[in-house]
Structures are given as C-alpha cells and as structure tokens.
Amino acid sequence: MPRSWRKLREAPIEALIRLCGISATLFVLGIFLFVCREALPLWNNEAFHLSEFLFSDQWYPTSEHTKRYGVLAMIAGTFGVTLLAMLMAAPLGMGAAIYISEFCGPRRREILKVMVELLAAIPSVVWGFAGLTITSRVIVRLTNADVGVNLLNGAVLLALMSVPIIVSLAEDAFKAVPDSYREAALALGATRWQTTWRVLLPAARNGLTAAVLLGFGRAIGETMAVLMATGHAVKIPSSVLDPVRTLTANIAAELGEAPEKSTHYQVLFLTGVLLFLITFVVNLSAGLVIRRERSQ
Amino acid sequence: MIRIEVRDLRLSYAGREVLHGVSFDLRSNEILSIIGPAQAGKTTILRCLNRTIDFVPDARMSGGISVDGEALNGRTDVEALRRKIGMVTPLPVGLPLSVRDNVAFAPRCAGVSNRAELDGIVEQCLRRAMLWDEVKDRLSIEGTKLSGGQQQRLTLARALSHRPEILCLDEFSIAIDPVTTMRIEEVLKELRNEISIILVTNLTQQARRLADRTMFLMKGEVVELAETSVVFSDTPSDRRTYDYANGKFG
Incomplete structure (x- = not known):
C-alpha cells in the first residue's frame, strides 16, 4: 500500500478513537445540562423557594392548597x-x-x-x-x-x-x-x-x-x-x-x-x-x- | 562460644543451586567478614540466617543452621530470631514513617511502649549510627526524605534498635562518605565487646581493618576461612584467595 494511502486511513480511525475517548466527558456534561435545563424554570416560579427546598422537611408536592x-x-x-x-x-x-x-x-x-x-x-x-x-x-x-x-x-x-x-x-x-x-x-x-x-x-x-x-x-x-x-x-x-x-x-x-x-x-x-x-x-x-x- | 553454626548449607532458587554446602561458625564477640566476587552467595547466606529467605517463594534450603544451639526449622519463632539478628541491607529501605518511628518500630513491635524508654533507644541507636547530630532537630520528618547515605545509617540505627545479639551488615557503607564510614567502623569495634558481627563487604580493605576472621566465598563455596591476617597475607592456603585479595579478579 502506498504511504499516503496508509496516512489517509489513519486519520479517520484516529478521530473515531478520540471521540470514544472523550465520550464519557460528553455524556456527563450532556446529562448535567439536560437535568439543569429541566430544573431551570424554577428560578421564576413563585411557588418555589430554594431555602424551602433545602431547609424544610415539608414535602407535599401534590397537596391541593399548601404545596x-x-x-x-x-x-x-x-x-x-x-x-x-x-x-x-x-x-x-x-x-x-x-x-x-x-x-x-x-x-x-x-x-x-x-x-x-x-x-x-x-x-x-x-x-x-x-x-x-x-x-x-x-x-x-x-x-x-x-x-x-x-x-x-x-x-x-x-x-x-x-x-x-x-x-x-x-x-x-x-x-x-x-x-x-x-x-x-x-x-x-x-x-x-x-x-x-x-x-x-x-x-x-x-x-x-x-x-x-x-x-x-x-x-x-x-x-x-x-x-x-x-x-x-x-x-x-x-x-x-x-x-x-x-x-x-x-x-x-x-x-x-x-x-x-x-x-x-x-x-x-x-x-x-x-x-x-x-x-x-x-x-x-x-x-x-x-x-x-x-x-x- | 559459638553463636551461629552453619553446616552444609545448600540453597537453590527455582532448582538452581547457588550455595553448595557452606559451613562456618560465628563466635561470640568477633567480627567475621565475608568477601567474594558478585554471585558468590554472600547476601543469600545472610538471608538464610534470619529466615528472610522465606520471602522468596521458589527458594529451597537444606542443611543445618543453629543459632545459640537452637536449630532453625519450621517451628522456629521467626520474630524472636529476627530480633536477635539485626540486618542492614545494601539498599536502604526507609519505612514510610518518621525518623523516630523508623527506629522505634522494632522495639514497639517487641512490646516497648514507654515513651521515655523509646526516646532513649532512638537517641542511642542514632548516635551509634552517626546520624543523631544530623537529624536530632527533625526526628518527625519522614525517613524516606533523608539522603541516601542518611537512610543507610537510619537502617543501621534501626538494626540496632531491637538490641540484636548478632549484627549482619551487608555492604553497609556503599552510600556513606569515607569519614563517616571510619567513625561507624570505630563504633563497630566497640560493639564487638557486646555482640557478634558478620560483615559482608566488597571492600577488602574494610574487611582487613575490622574483621577478626575472614571467609572468602566464591560461586557458593567457601574457598577459605581463616584469621584475617592469614587471608590477606602472601600465603593464604588457597591461591584464589591471594588473587582476589590482590585484585587479580573479581
């Protein structure tokens, strides 16, 4: 096989290997961003207070009147x-x-x-x-x-x-x-x-x-x-x-x-x-x- | 009085015999040096004496060794034996502990827990190893942080810490400067009044300076064992001894 051919084949394989290598990082980041995105609207939600979330033991998410x-x-x-x-x-x-x-x-x-x-x-x-x-x-x-x-x-x-x-x-x-x-x-x-x-x-x-x-x-x-x-x-x-x-x-x-x-x-x-x-x-x-x- | 009696000691590593029937005695209050070219089996003999040869999985030992009349065999209390025989190896191994704890390690294992007594042992042993003045202000730094020569003296101090009755020195001075070496040699001469010493060395001059008797070992066999003055004279009983002592080979 000519030398240049070998080099051509090498490049995509290297790219693929690199992708596999960093995939874990991508998944972690991706999941984190997804979870954050779903939780983000809480910032503007009047019914939610971060201090209540962290420091209250009252968990009534489905209550009619006092959630x-x-x-x-x-x-x-x-x-x-x-x-x-x-x-x-x-x-x-x-x-x-x-x-x-x-x-x-x-x-x-x-x-x-x-x-x-x-x-x-x-x-x-x-x-x-x-x-x-x-x-x-x-x-x-x-x-x-x-x-x-x-x-x-x-x-x-x-x-x-x-x-x-x-x-x-x-x-x-x-x-x-x-x-x-x-x-x-x-x-x-x-x-x-x-x-x-x-x-x-x-x-x-x-x-x-x-x-x-x-x-x-x-x-x-x-x-x-x-x-x-x-x-x-x-x-x-x-x-x-x-x-x-x-x-x-x-x-x-x-x-x-x-x-x-x-x-x-x-x-x-x-x-x-x-x-x-x-x-x-x-x-x-x-x-x-x-x-x-x-x-x- | 005879402290160690070795009779027809044979040892093989994975079936290859490296000691071919070695016999010798160690008398009380003597310094016995073992000299000989590389691969003679000098270190192996020492490892047999304190049973650290047990750590080598494929080593097989036969023949008799007795220490103070007691034969070493499967029933030997190896911890007591190893406390009786102090060992200094050529490559110093500082335990990953402070300088103080390195020296106090063996006494603690032997059951000494009194703080003042331990401090006394630490100071005495470090002084004998000519290390005290260099480390007395930093006894709590880790032993492995000392220089090579200091670590070697630390292992000497450690070998003295369990008050051995027999001290085996395997190339104890290779990393130590000549002046300090001479001072340690003076200490060894004093120690001879209390204990027996086996000195394995490549420095024939050191053997000549210190040893009462010298054993010349070659390829796992004792070539000559005699008064040091005889071994290093012009007329030892074996020609090879003369050649080795005069740098003709080895």
Whole structure:
C-alpha cells in the first residue's frame, strides 16, 4: 500500500478513537445540562423557594392548597443511610482487603477476588428484594422495631453493595505498597499484623481513603435497593429504626407521576442536580486524594 | 562460644543451586567478614540466617543452621530470631514513617511502649549510627526524605534498635562518605565487646581493618576461612584467595 494511502486511513480511525475517548466527558456534561435545563424554570416560579427546598422537611408536592417542596428529610435520610452503611462497610471492606492482600495464599486470593466481583454483579433489585424479605425480618426479630424496612435495613444493604468496591480498591492500594517495606518490617521482627498495622496502613492511607470515598459514592447514588427497603417515609429520622426516604428513591417513585413541566416535576429534577453535585464532590475528593498519593 | 553454626548449607532458587554446602561458625564477640566476587552467595547466606529467605517463594534450603544451639526449622519463632539478628541491607529501605518511628518500630513491635524508654533507644541507636547530630532537630520528618547515605545509617540505627545479639551488615557503607564510614567502623569495634558481627563487604580493605576472621566465598563455596591476617597475607592456603585479595579478579 502506498504511504499516503496508509496516512489517509489513519486519520479517520484516529478521530473515531478520540471521540470514544472523550465520550464519557460528553455524556456527563450532556446529562448535567439536560437535568439543569429541566430544573431551570424554577428560578421564576413563585411557588418555589430554594431555602424551602433545602431547609424544610415539608414535602407535599401534590397537596391541593399548601404545596410544599422541602427535601431536608430526604437529605437527612440519604446521608443517614449512607453514613451508617459506610460505618459497616469500611471496616468490613478493609478487613477483607487486608486478608486477601496480606494473609491468604495465592490460590485462595484468586478465589476470593472472583467472589468479590460476583458480589458486585448482583443486581440492585435483588438486593432490594433481599432487604424486603430477609434482612427486614431479621431486624424486626432482633430489635422489636415496628417496621423492618427502615434506615438500618437500607444501611445494611448499601454496606453489602459497596463492600466489593471498597475491597477491590483497598486491595489495589495495598498491592501498590512496595514489597521492600514488608520485608524490612518483618526482618525487624514484626509479625504480619504489626507490619500491616504499623507500616502498610499508613503507607496505603490515601488509596484506602479513596476506596472508602468511592464506596460512599456508590452507596449514595443507589436507588432501587433503598426504594424497596427503607420504608419511604418523609421524616427526619430520630433513630436508626425509623423508616426514611432517600433523594434517589424519591425521584424514582415520583417522577412517573409528576405531570411534565409542573413544579413538582421541576423540583424532582432539581433534586437530581443536588445528587449530581454531591456525587461530583465525593468523586472529585477521591480523585484528589489518589493524585496526592501518586505525586508523593 | 559459638553463636551461629552453619553446616552444609545448600540453597537453590527455582532448582538452581547457588550455595553448595557452606559451613562456618560465628563466635561470640568477633567480627567475621565475608568477601567474594558478585554471585558468590554472600547476601543469600545472610538471608538464610534470619529466615528472610522465606520471602522468596521458589527458594529451597537444606542443611543445618543453629543459632545459640537452637536449630532453625519450621517451628522456629521467626520474630524472636529476627530480633536477635539485626540486618542492614545494601539498599536502604526507609519505612514510610518518621525518623523516630523508623527506629522505634522494632522495639514497639517487641512490646516497648514507654515513651521515655523509646526516646532513649532512638537517641542511642542514632548516635551509634552517626546520624543523631544530623537529624536530632527533625526526628518527625519522614525517613524516606533523608539522603541516601542518611537512610543507610537510619537502617543501621534501626538494626540496632531491637538490641540484636548478632549484627549482619551487608555492604553497609556503599552510600556513606569515607569519614563517616571510619567513625561507624570505630563504633563497630566497640560493639564487638557486646555482640557478634558478620560483615559482608566488597571492600577488602574494610574487611582487613575490622574483621577478626575472614571467609572468602566464591560461586557458593567457601574457598577459605581463616584469621584475617592469614587471608590477606602472601600465603593464604588457597591461591584464589591471594588473587582476589590482590585484585587479580573479581
């Protein structure tokens, strides 16, 4: 083939590859703009106040006389469920990562890693189903709560769902610690646990923080499981046994019912913008933490 | 008194034998130097002594090593063994901790938690490694931020921190300037009153200055093991020793 022909063929392929490469950015921007566009008319809507949206727990979007659009209860529900989930998932995920990376043999390591990936592949509706039928009943039996579908139930599910992400990323973080550190510590008479606790954990600190943050991001955006398993009550929870509603579950449950272009519809989109910003901040901080680690 | 007894030590990496039946003793309060060209197996011997050879998955060891009369085998308490044998490796590995915590690491792992006692150990070990004056005002900076030579002295201080009874030095001075090296050598001579030292070195002059006995190792075999003055004399028992000591090969 002549040289010029080869060059001619090269150009469109390169363009196509570049398009694939930046497509993720295009999609993120596109979705963000679309969600913002749907929420934008709220600026000139007399029935809507941003302060009410953020700081009121009154959510009556379909009331005849006194419509209220406060999502504070749902913000509280979202963070309550997610933070409680992280309290369970972070130690469990770290422990699993430490075992897989530092304590078990190569054969068992491979098996466990496959199982962790399988856990990540379980569809969220299946988790929701398990929450509805299994964990909620266990919670009622153990705590005598009025309802099993509550904050604790959702947190348990979200914890299990974000553990695989935390385990894989934390394991990567441990793997990135040079073996020379392990050998130096062991040669000084440290046990494996002392080596892990005193040397590897500090050395992998940033990667581990990023693992938890990305697990948090995974949990906060989850919709189906929490919709099915948290009770869907608009109320600022006063205990972990209270039913709650999350921002995501609220959108999923109500968007289909809200008439297009209505205030209700637009407020749900604004909730989407809020969620988008929360996950953006979480992922950005995780990215910054990882970058700081690389530059060290 | 004999501290370490090595009998017919054989070691292979993935089926390739690199130590072909090495035998020697380490006596108490002596400095034994091991010299020899590259690939002689010097570092491998040290790694067998403190069982860090276990980290090499395809290494197979046979033959006998006993430390203070106790044979090293599968039941050995390796943590206690490694505390007994201090090890300084040629490439310094500063743990990703502060200078203070680097030196306090081993004592802490051994159960020392008293702050004053730890500070005392840190100062004493850094002084012995001739590093104290350079770092005493910045003990909390990370150890890996020190210069190469400082890191090497830090690993020396660390190897002394668990009060070893046997100290193995593997090319401890390659990144350290000659003046500081001489001062550390003086410290080693003093230490000999308390402990035994194995000195692996490519610097035959260093072996000549410090060692009571010298072992010349080549291709995994002991060519000669004798008083240092004999090994570096004009009439060692093996011709190859003379050639190596006089720079004819290696």
